[in-house]
Amino acid sequence: MIKDIQLRVTLLEEKHPNILTRKSAKVLGISEAKISGIKVLRKSIDARKKQIIFNYKVAVYINEPVPETSAYHFDYRDVSKAKSIHIIGFGPAGMYAALRCVELGFRPIVLERGKNVQDRRRDLKAINQDHFVNEDSNYCFGEGGAGTYSDGKLYTRSLKRGDVRRIFENLVFHGATDQILVDAHPHIGTNKLPKVVQNVRETIINHGGEVHFDTKVTDFVIKDNTIKTLVLQNGEAMDVDKVILATGHSARDIYYLLYEKNIALEAKSFAMGVRVEHPQHIIDSIQYSCSGDRDDLLPAASYSLVEQVNGRGVYSFCMCPGGFIVPSATANGEVVLNGMSPSKRNNQFANSGIVVEINAHKDLYKYEHFGVFKALEYQKDLEQLAFNAGGRTQTAPAQRLTDFVEGKLSADLNPSSYQPGLKSAPLHSLLPKLIGGSLRNGFKIFGEKMKGYYTEEANVIGVESRTSSPVSIPRNERLEHPQISNLFPCGEGGGYAGGIVSAAMDGERCAEAACGIVD
Ligand code: FAD
Structure with missing residues (x-):
């Protein structure tokens, strides 16, 4: 029994x-x-x-034996001679789209501008140590997309959009710990993700699909309102039938390309702000009500904060306990932050984005002339501001939390996990009022909610600007672009996901639509 x-x-x-x-x-x-x-x-x-x-x-x-750990099974077929579906981008959306195509008996041909997970590491080192951003291979671009050298947190609020359990079981099938099926807040960790991503690639290739790295799509040929050909950076042209466009929210060149071709896009509301970093022991002591080190049985503590400040949402985003802040720019001339953590979450810092809601239709009147790109241009300006304030390298502008709120330049800064380094800067006056003002009020309220959070031992670091896409690519009930047949905008870049799991679920849905299964 x-x-x-x-x-x-x-x-x-x-x-x-x-x-x-x-x-x-x-x-x-x-x-x-x-x-x-x-x-x-x-x-x-x-x-x-x-x-x-x-x-x-x-x-x-x-009185009955416990079965062996369930081996999760996915029915991947031999698709070597099957009809092809082209997938642009090999982030979570592209990977899960490709896997679903293989299950459904279609042959995915994946085109990814970045490098494979191993070679990508060298480019991450170059950003951290030499302040050089390879614009095709970085923390956002390359095998596994923005999800590989990430935190690998797997929580999603998009439970209605698909089968979360199926996504998790597939990760376990490809080498993730089965603990993710049990934990209320599952997490893989940046040290474990590359192997999982590599295994996904092997499944696709072993079943007859193709995955091409260093293969950037730079143009589309459209005839009779149908996508016909993809043009690659090396000039090669590829005739296509169905195309899943899963290029993520940082592929600005794809948005510009669609715009040039008069393919409809929409400006999208999103959120931006800063990353705040505390010593982990401060967060532990607040969350676990302990004075010294947390008990060994307890994981590095996390937090989730949300507040309305003058009718505007200010909230924590992608909180990384025991993690690192990483430079996530996709071009030189910008500073963009994000966070990641190893599976053990054993670094001495806790970092989190703290961001402010920006309504693309009400807040950006000075940017109206950019049309659908108004939110994107606002985002670019903030990233360039951070680059200039940090000293025009990947060094990031920073301030002690208390100085930021009180409006004082910090004489010195706290230690940080951010490898390219920090430079003291008056973020309180540099950030647009909409963001800076809301954050300063928000931090005061957060300090009241979590006693000890508002401390001079924390740094505020700029900027957290890529929380979601500032542009969306419309699609109809068949998940095709309303103007262009056989083009399926997918994942975070289309505005249909916000995180690894929701991007993966959207990848599966787009694959089903491209393979002719529409729910
Ligand atoms: P992406 O992952 O952005 O993938 C798009 C892919 O398309 C990229 O590999 C890119 O190289 C490729 N591409 C772009 N343009 C072209 C082109 N022209 N031709 C060919 N290929 C192209 N989310 C979570 O849920 N949990 C986390 O813990 C978490 N931590 C993160 C940490 C960091 C450092 C970062 C940067 C992001 C993190 N995220 C996290 C966000 C998450 O990674 C994204 O939401 C997710 O990866 C989006 O998936 P996607 O497939 O839609 O797009």
């Missing part, structure tokens, strides 16, 4: 190796000897009260 039950375990109890069996026996009113095994289905930590509680959902096996 198998019984699913919920258990509450205190931190002290959690240290006991047999605690789940003992508690299960008590809840079920049976002897421990009758329990042949326990499988954890869900685990979360509740640290809202002084007493930290581990909440478990477990399957208790009574």
Whole structure:
């Protein structure tokens, strides 16, 4: 017999190796000897009260053996002779689109401007150490897209858009830990993601698909309102039938190309701000109500903050406990920040984007003349501002949190995980009022909500500007562009996702649409 039950375990109890069996026996009113095994289905930590509680959902096996860990199975077919579907971009959306094509019996041909995960590392080193951005291979571009050298947090609010469990099982099938199927806040870590991404590529190739790196699409040929040909940077032209456009939100050249071809785009509301970095022990002590180091059983603490400031949302974004701030620019002449963390989340810093909602239709009147690109131009200006304020390298402008809020230049800064370095700058006066003013008020409120958060030991660093796309590419109910047949805008670049999991789910949906399955 198998019984699913919920258990509450205190931190002290959690240290006991047999605690789940003992508690299960008590809840079920049976002897421990009758329990042949326990499988954890869900685990979360509740640290809202002084007493930290581990909440478990477990399957208790009574007088019957626990099955081996389920091997997740995906029915990938031999597609070497099947009809082709071209996919531009090999981020989460492109990868999952390609895998779904293979399942459905179509042959994906993936074109990716960046390098494979291994070669990409050299370009990341160049950004961090030499302040040089390779415009085709960086933290956003290359195998696995922006999702590879990322945090690998897998939570999504887009539960309605697809089958999250299926996405997770597929990650496990390709080498991610099966812990992601259990944790309430699943996370893979930047050290583990490249192998998973590489395994996805191998599945595609081993089943007859193609994945081409260093292959940038620079033009499309459209005839009779149908996409016919892709032109690559090396001049090669490729005739195509269906095209999934999964180029992400940083491929500005693709937006410009669509615009030049009179293909409809829309300006999109988004959010921008700064990244704030605290010593991890401060966040731990707030979240776990502890004075010294957190208990070894507890992961580096995270937080999620959201507040309305004068009717405008200010919120934390992509919080990385035990992580690093990374330079995520895709061109020289701009400074863009994002965060990542290793699977153990054992770095000494906690960083998070703190961003302000920007309504593309109400807030950007000075940028109206840029039309559909008004939000994108605003984003570019902010990134260039950060570049200039940081000293025209990848060094980022920064201020102590308290100085930022009080409007003072910082005489010195706190240590930081950001490898290219920080330069003291008056971000409080440099940032547009819309962002700077909302952030300053927001930080004060956050400090009241989380005692200890508002501290001079934290740095505010500029800028967090790529939270989502500032442009969207419309599509109809068949997920095709309304003007161009056989072109399927997909993932974050189209404005249909915000994160790894939602991009992956959208990739699957677009593949289904391109393969002729429409729900
Ligand atoms: P992308 O991942 O942006 O992929 C697009 C791909 O298209 C790129 O590989 C690019 O090289 C390629 N491409 C672009 N133009 C062309 C062209 N012309 N020709 C050929 N190829 C082209 N999200 C989370 O959910 N959790 C996290 O923890 C997280 N951490 C992040 C950390 C960092 C440092 C960054 C940068 C992002 C992070 N994100 C995170 C965001 C997440 O990575 C993105 O939401 C996701 O990758 C979007 O997927 P996508 O496939 O739509 O686009």
